[in-house]
Amino acid sequence: MIHEILPVGLLQCNCSILGDETCREAIVIDPGDDIPRIQAILERHHLTVKQIIITHAHIDHIAGAHRLKQLTGAPILYNQLDLPLVQMMDIQAGWLGVPTPKVAAPDDNLTDGRTIAITGLTGTVLHTPGHTQGSSCLYLPDHTLLIAGDTLFAGSIGRTDLPGGNTRQLLTTIHHRLLTLPDEVTVIPGHGPKTTIGAERESNPFINSSNFN
Template identity: 55%
Template structure:
């Protein structure tokens, strides 16, 4: 499995394209904006989009999912607990100074244990609430790869002061779901630089007071 990650939109959300060129198979994670760049990459590599996965329902991660689905026919997956985030999408757009995006309920809820297949590899959804009630992370153990959304950042955690956020819950999600992973697991956060589980166990200030 190969990965292409690049920042999109005004908040520089990390959008990832996970793909297998031999199988011509791709999954897009968090298409918050820049759909032209995403579709150009799929076309250039002759990839068929199998699914679109959204790690949580904030505008900067979900804004392009419905339109990308309409363009490609690929289903949108996110956790049903984040349907509540859609109710204040207009307010989110006003804060960011962008048009309100077209959003919709998921075609499939990305529950704990849901399998995400990319070519010959199978990833697993980890429900990691705290940033939002339906926040998820995606684990691909064969690639030592974790897409953590806005749950875990390099030396930080996701904010918990927005609707659906809870500090105790996000800390528990990280301790119980993410920190038990192999320390060499590469972590791609929702924004900013990559890190590893080992680095965060040792140096994340939220866990090393």
């Protein structure tokens, strides 16, 4: 599997490009910005984008998706529970002091348990609400890989002080949906360095709090 991780935009969102070395099909996850750089990686590997996956509809993760769709023709998928965030994209842009990007409703809904597949690569959608109501992760068991969006970070968890956030819900999600995965699963968070499920289970202070039952 080809896997390129490219920090994009003002907040350095981790955009993942997943591709198959044989068929040259690809999935792009969270193209928040820097579309020319994403394109350059796709061209270098001779990849054709088949799907654009958005883990959640915060501006730093979704802002470049429409442009990438225009260039590739690939559909955009995200969970429709995040449509309220899309409808306030101008407010989100104001938080960062950037122009409001063109963002539309998804071409298809990223529902829990859905299979995301291209030739040679298959993953399962895990709905992981808490950071936002539509937050989702992509789990690729054959590659012991989890694309976690802003649900789980190395040593931390997603913030819950923005619209749609809920701390208790996020902690429940992490315990019931993510910590049930094998320890060796590599976690690619929405920002910052990668980690593993085992490392976070052992040492993440937010999810190991004695106050959580």
